[in-house]
Amino acid sequence: MNFRPSSAPRLSRRAWLGATAAVALTPRSRAEARASGKRPRIALLCTEIRLRAHAQHFLDRLAVGYALGGRWHAPRVEIAGVFVDQRPANDLSRDRLKRYGLRDFPTIEEAVTLGGERLAVDGVVIIGEHGDYPRNERGQTLYPRHAWFKRVVQVFADSGRAVPVFNDKHLSTSWDECLEMVAASRRLGFAMLAGSALPVTFREPEIDIPGDAPLTESVCVGFGALDSYDFHALEAAQCMSERRRGGEAGVASVQAIRGPRLWEVLAAADRTHTRELLLAALSRSHSLPVTEGYVRAPLTFDWARDALADSVGYLCEHRDGFQTTTVLAPINDFNYAGRLADTGAVVSCQMRLPMPRDGATTADFFNPLVHHIENLVLEERAAYPVERTLLTSGMLIEALESLHAGGILRRTPRLDVAYPAVQESTFWRG
Secondary structure, eight states, X not given: OOOOOSSOOOOOHHHHHHHHHHHHHSOOHHHHHXXXXXXXXXXXXXXXXXXXXXXXXXXXXHHHOEEETTEEEOOSXXXXXXXXXXXXXXXXXXXXXXXXXXXXXXXXXXXXXXXXXXXXXXXXEEEOOSSSOOBOTTSOBOOSHHHHHHHHHHHHHHHTOOOOEEEEXXXXXXXXXXXXXXXXXXXXXXXXXXXXXXXXXOEESOOOOOTTBOEEEEEEEXXXXXXXXXXXXXXXXXXXXXXXXXXXXXXXXXXXEETHHHHHHHTSGGGHHHHHHHHHXXXXXXXXXXXXXXXXXXXXXXXXXXXXXXXXXXXXXXXXXXXXXXXXXXXXXXXXXXXXXTTOOEEEEEEOOOOOOTTOSOOTTHHHHHHHHHHHHHHTOOSSOHHHHHHHHHHHHHHHHHXXXXXXXXXXXXXXXXXXXXXXOOSOOO
């Protein structure tokens, strides 16, 4: 795959080479921590901590623990340093940090060095989601994920040691910056995990695409805003699509369409299988729009075109001919369907993302993601490839560019991200 950002800022060659050499020679503190019986320490970098913000969910689970597999899991890592960028009127950070006895640092560098001069933690968790940040003309929120990542990596370079990093949701709003982040993890040799909770949340039914399956097309129907929940839908589809025969080949084109024009495209003669998968995905939904306690007519394409008229669709053609379609519709869940070429069989499931309302529910779809973050730090290994999030970040960038330009089809030779999927299932079972 291509990791050659054309204009992205980068560390000097001398800094990179020096840091890489130092990483190879420096003993890992995680091994020392295991030998001493202490939990590995992490730095938690947050845009804001308030009710239902992502950082609140991650902080609470990493500090208190979480339920998984029918039992309570105590935290397996220790939050050693916290950085909070913004504190709105409904801020919870001061209360939470006092409750958990955590150290609050004024800068990212101090959070990862614990106030010293060198890296002092065994892992870094970047939660750059929510908060008051500017938006560009394409509707992308300019969260500081890439900027924070660069600062963390500079500490790695200065310290001669690198540790695993988790980045919540998509990598950046710039493709060059996305490439730079993944390239940095490769050059300095640290494990990197990123992305959405959708691939690892629980599914109804509990299915996975068999490895090397003859999958030909994926459809995910979800809900929510652009540059936000659309990323969830892309990752929900991609975690299944990447398991197809030959693995992921990269994406050749992306087109984003809204409203009646989307339904005209989906009604075309060459979209028969897409319509079949759309209905299969919708048949997994528990939140189809109703006005009288039940749907007014059987679930057909004509019904969907009428009931979900104002939907937004992302139509992606992969380099091997595979197709991915994601639709953001007026429903309240995420549903997947895929088609197998050998038998024509359709596999489908709901990927559960029950939204917390007024703090009354615990948003437990974060539990398995936190479990994977802990494993990342403990094992120095990502459970699934960061290339998945690199590719879905690029698909989202291209889709928003397409939508901003009036729904044009964009050829995407730069999304030449090919990678094999892991064979193990990584979603929440039981």
